[in-house]
Amino acid sequence: MQVVIIEDEKPNVTRLKKMLTEVDPDTEVIAVLDTITESVTWFHQHPHPDVVLMDIRIADGLSFDIFPKVKFDCPVIFVTAYDEYAVRAFKVNSLDYLLKPVEKEDLTQALEKVRSMKPQPDTEDLMKHLLELLSKKEVTYRTRFMIPFRDEYRTISVADIDFVFYSVTGTHLVLKDGSHVPVSLTLEELEEQLDPQVFFRVNRQHIIHADSIEKIQTYSTSKLRVVLKRDREREVLISREKVPLFKQWLDR
Template identity: 40%
Template sequence: MRAVIIEDESLIAEEMKANIAAVADDVQVIEMLPSLKTARRWFMNNAAPDLLFMDIRLSDGLSFELFDEFTLNCPVIFCTAYEEYAIRAFKVNGVDYLLKPVQEEDLKKAIDKVRSMQENKNFVPGDLQQLVQYFSNPLLSKVQYKERFVINSGNKWAPVETRAIALFYKDNLNYVYTFNGDRFIYDFSALEDIEEVLDPAIFFRANRQAIINIHSIQSVKPHGNQKLVVQLKQPLKLEIDISREKAPLFKKWIDR
């Protein structure tokens, strides 16, 4: 299969290409396109590939704009920072969705799914248009995120508005930090459970231990091996590490 990657972060695109080669030797990446502009130019002069890997939010717009301008009947695997629960119900034939950073096991399953559908000739490109309409309509795609959390405060329970939370942190215990510096214990089994109910435009999963609010960030400084260190605003005065793998996603998330 001939494949094209549309991704505006060069590090992510190169990593995706390497991962594809590792899990599917029958898939040849023939082009990596870093923007809508370059993608438009490429599709004007080339036929659609057998498979597309597409980021959703590019530096110059949404990748869905390509479907308004070109007839792309090939299967598409979206590689996105959207939360999995928000798009789970919209999985359709021949299309899959990988959350960044993409794991090799998930990538292999997605390619196997596309390969199987092509072999059985049951890929229906019309379903892709339903997904495009979904993301293009803000009323239909509006997701309800959790508005408040009930935390332990002494011997009492107390509601804390989500917008007042600067940081979720998992250590020996699970903590919620508010912007005024208070720290509360909150009962959750995994950060994944919290991540699924938060607005991804406001909250970012920094690492295995922390989810940070964009409004809590004081500064960001580079660290060794392409890592980042996030300094949170006072009175928190905490430093949160961003891994090399997540650094490009973080930069894209904060610079929008």
């Protein structure tokens, strides 16, 4: 079975590849794509695989935007951190899904479904219906965290968060008073839980609050550098793919 993975998080790609090999040693991952632009170009230039594993949030936007530009000749399995409401929408549309973190048993069942499924109906119509369903949902974003602290717990208000960063030691909330608070969540999970009106995932290491920005500098012909008010020495770069989304987020 030939597989294309559309995912911009390298740890997730590595995990999926490993599980695919364990589930079926004959599986071949023929491409890993991490942007809408790259995905559209690839599918226009190559024969379609047996199945596509597609994350919803990728480097330059939502992968839903691929569908008006590509008519898929193969099944699509979404890999999503969305909640049960969205999951029901996938089911209604006869599209399969895997909730993150992906488990081997779920991946096995999804691939078995692919092997036995009939040709998919018109994908563009399905995606329009899915987006309509998702747009009707009222989303509630996180307002606070309860964090273990020694033998007690402390409550952190989202309003006190300056930015979030990920390093080899894990994920950390940086508060406006300069303190760092470790949390047992990935940046991807936090991206789903924090209000996108005020928080933006600028790269694979950082989520920043709009009020944390002191200035924005041109870093190269295609990248930007964000200077943070309370951590001016931190290297926060925005890739070429993210720059349009970042500008749109700020200019509202």
